[in-house]
Amino acid sequence: MPETVPETVLELDDLTVRFRLRRGxxxxxxxxxxAIARGETFGLVGESGSGKSVTARAIMRLIPNPPxxxxxxxxxxxxxxxxxxSDAEMRALRGRHIAMVFQEPxxxxxxxxxxxxxxxxxxxxxxxxxxxxxxxxxxxxxxLVGIPSPQKRLDSYVHxxxxxxxxxxxxxxxxxxxxxxxxxxEPTTALDVTIQATILELxxxxxxxxxxxxxxxxxxxxxxAHSCDKIGVMYASxxxxxxxxxxxxxxPQHPYTVGLLNSIPRLDIQxxxxxxxxxxxxxxxxxxxxxxxxxxCAHAMDVCRREVPKLKEVAPGHHAACHLHDQGAAA
Amino acid sequence: xxxxxATDDMLLEVxxxxxxxxxxxxxxxxxxxxxxxxxxxxxGIDFHIRRGETLGLVGESGCGKSTTARxxxxxxxxxxxxxxxKNEDLLAFSPRRMKETRKDIQLVFQDPYSSLNPxxxxxxxxxxxxxxxxxxxxxxxxxxxxxxxxxxxxxSVEHIDRYPHxxxxxxxxxxxIARALSVEPELVxxxxxxxxxxxxxxxxxxxxxxxxxxxxxxxxxFIAHDLSVIRHISDRVAVMYVGxxxxxxxxxxxxxKPLHPYTKALLAAVxxxxxxxxxxxxxxxxxxxxxxxxxxxxxxxxxxxxxLPVCAEVEPQLVDVxxxxxxxxxxx
Numbered sequence: 001m002p003e004t005v006p007e008t009v010l011e012l013d014d015l016t017v018r019f020r021l022r023r024g025x026x027x028x029x030x031x032x033x034x035a036i037a038r039g040e041t042f043g044l045v046g047e048s049g050s051g052k053s054v055t056a057r058a059i060m061r062l063i064p065n066p067p068x069x070x071x072x073x074x075x076x077x078x079x080x081x082x083x084x085x086s087d088a089e090m091r092a093l094r095g096r097h098i099a100m101v102f103q104e105p106x107x108x109x110x111x112x113x114x115x116x117x118x119x120x121x122x123x124x125x126x127x128x129x130x131x132x133x134x135x136x137x138x139x140x141x142x143x144l145v146g147i148p149s150p151q152k153r154l155d156s157y158v159h160x161x162x163x164x165x166x167x168x169x170x171x172x173x174x175x176x177x178x179x180x181x182x183x184x185x186e187p188t189t190a191l192d193v194t195i196q197a198t199i200l201e202l203x204x205x206x207x208x209x210x211x212x213x214x215x216x217x218x219x220x221x222x223x224x225a226h227s228c229d230k231i232g233v234m235y236a237s238x239x240x241x242x243x244x245x246x247x248x249x250x251x252p253q254h255p256y257t258v259g260l261l262n263s264i265p266r267l268d269i270q271x272x273x274x275x276x277x278x279x280x281x282x283x284x285x286x287x288x289x290x291x292x293x294x295x296x297c298a299h300a301m302d303v304c305r306r307e308v309p310k311l312k313e314v315a316p317g318h319h320a321a322c323h324l325h326d327q328g329a330a331a
Numbered sequence: 332x333x334x335x336x337a338t339d340d341m342l343l344e345v346x347x348x349x350x351x352x353x354x355x356x357x358x359x360x361x362x363x364x365x366x367x368x369x370x371x372x373x374x375g376i377d378f379h380i381r382r383g384e385t386l387g388l389v390g391e392s393g394c395g396k397s398t399t400a401r402x403x404x405x406x407x408x409x410x411x412x413x414x415x416x417k418n419e420d421l422l423a424f425s426p427r428r429m430k431e432t433r434k435d436i437q438l439v440f441q442d443p444y445s446s447l448n449p450x451x452x453x454x455x456x457x458x459x460x461x462x463x464x465x466x467x468x469x470x471x472x473x474x475x476x477x478x479x480x481x482x483x484x485x486x487s488v489e490h491i492d493r494y495p496h497x498x499x500x501x502x503x504x505x506x507x508i509a510r511a512l513s514v515e516p517e518l519v520x521x522x523x524x525x526x527x528x529x530x531x532x533x534x535x536x537x538x539x540x541x542x543x544x545x546x547x548x549x550x551x552x553f554i555a556h557d558l559s560v561i562r563h564i565s566d567r568v569a570v571m572y573v574g575x576x577x578x579x580x581x582x583x584x585x586x587x588k589p590l591h592p593y594t595k596a597l598l599a600a601v602x603x604x605x606x607x608x609x610x611x612x613x614x615x616x617x618x619x620x621x622x623x624x625x626x627x628x629x630x631x632x633x634x635x636x637x638x639l640p641v642c643a644e645v646e647p648q649l650v651d652v653x654x655x656x657x658x659x660x661x662x663x
Contacts, residue, residue: 047529162618192391197600197611222602226610249606263534264604265563276534280499
């Protein structure tokens with residue numbers, strides 16, 4: 001891959017995150033590996049509980065320990081392992097180099113500080129700006145993310161903003177220290193469709209303009225179809241498919257991805273019946289043996305019940321974790 | 332209009348339905364003599380649903396979709412307007428008559444985690460409505476009917492004595508649907524019944540709605556904010572914006588050729604799961620207008636790309652444009 005992509009910014013290698021709960025151990029992320037190149041947007045897709053958000057939080061080292069624990073694997077950011085860093089080094093990394101936007105801006109922003117206070121906090125600690133410099137920069141940032149008359153909104157509190165405007169404030173905060181890497185965890189899920197459209201446009205526009213890399217986490221395949229270069233599909237803690245966006249949409253190789261794409265009602269044609277995936281997501285406390293998807297899979301074979309399939313290249317740059325792609329497997 | 336012969340198959344007819352909520356300010360604003368503000372959640376809407384039909388009601392948060400559902404079921408009382416069920420004035424029903432009528436209209440809510448009583452077994456949840464409406468007498472009869480219902484929604488006998496927390500979200504929504512069906516309703520109102528579910532489960536539940544409609548000849552009022560879900564399930568669609576219906580049309584016509592600027596904007600904003608489709612974009616300016624003391628004229632004023640001077644002064648009414656479509660816009 002290094003010959004096609006210039007520089008890898010983030011690389012996850014065999015990341016495994018486990019939570020020790022009273023009821024038993026839960027492996028939320030299981031041997032996940034992928035890489036994101038500079039300037040690339042990577043969409044991590046999956047349904048609730050698939051491990052997408054835990055993956056994002058692990059990169060930021062935001063997994064509470066206990067109960068969470070990174071069991072194995074490496075997270076290489078700019079060549080060095082995030083997991084080896086001290087707390088002080090992590091603080092220097094967060095915000096400055098990697099920033100994160102969360103799903104629910106109302107709970108991610110502080111209700112008792114004004115927008116200016118919250119954003120300038122980061123600017124003053126990370127960049128050492130004075131109060132006045134920070135204030136000027138906040139005005140710039142707010143207008144950058146499209147908040148009308150930012151001078152007037154500076155001293156407003158978060159509750160005075162609408163949902164879409166709050167998400168813009170979050171984005172302004174994330175961009176405040178010019179990070180090279182942005183993690184957006186379901187940034188538009190809580191928003192109405194028209195507002196989602198503007199926020200998506202804003203995020204992808206920013207990424208391009210500022211030459212940033214993006215890890216975009218969402219359950220909405222429509223959103224990734226328009227805002228990402230590469231896609232990783234997660235199911236029950238495993239990465240099941242990985243590749244270029246167009247390739248995955250045109251030629252999905254994992255039965256789960258195929259099922260997911262078939263489940264979506266279409267806007268352009270009205271089908272009498274949808275083709276859902278049978279059954280429901282497995283209980284993560286007692287996951288099935290072998291491939292986690294086998295109880296729902298129409299193509300399940302004996303080997304699927306025994307062995308966890310490895311992610312293998314099925315076409316150039318396109319990986320899938322399915323025994324159907326094993327050599328000699330009868331399809 | 333209700334006197335026409337063709338109204339035999341009319342199940343629900345709504346005219347001029349309006350709901351105002353008075354926003355009570357804090358004590359200081361009262362002392363200062365400020366007038367209480369009025370939020371017009373639903374503002375004189377008209378629609379009808381024929382027997383066996385599915386009307387999809389779509390709009391963004393706060394547009395009045397759920398209030399509409401609550402009004403036609405009389406969970407809240409309208410400020411003005413008419414609701415006619417099978418050609419009878421529902422709003423004039425006595426409490427007793429209303430209670431009987433409730434079995435004809437059943438609701439399925441968005442969140443199956445809060446709409447099922449966690450302390451009751453599935454048997455209790457599904458048999459209680461039958462008891463209330465006197466549909467089953469003996470225990471055996473009830474149990475038999477509950478089993479039949481469970482089977483119809485894709486659950487089985489082993490589930491009957493369990494509690495809601497033992498089920499996944501999709502299964503709970505199946506139970507909520509079974510509960511709605513337990514009293515053999517004619518009209519089922521789904522208030523965002525698939526929004527809380529994952530895509531793969533959502534498709535299962537949408538198929539279930541379809542199958543049950545065919546089997547029992549149900550009529551649906553299906554409320555959702557997801558346009559592709561609405562397109563999938565609906566025969567006709569009504570689009571709401573800030574308390575008003577701005578366009579109604581047969582589903583295929585509406586999605587193939589939206590006429591109202593708001594409908595167009597909604598459709599253009601949907602990210603389709605196909606990288607070759609045009610990317611989502613917003614064709615309106617600014618943000619959703621407020622339903623509090625709305626100005627005269629069109630609600631879309633100030634956001635619309637096709638605005639005329641008249642739009643700010645005169646409120647556009649729904650006009651027939653042929654093909655079973657109605658649009659409320661001055662500039663078609």
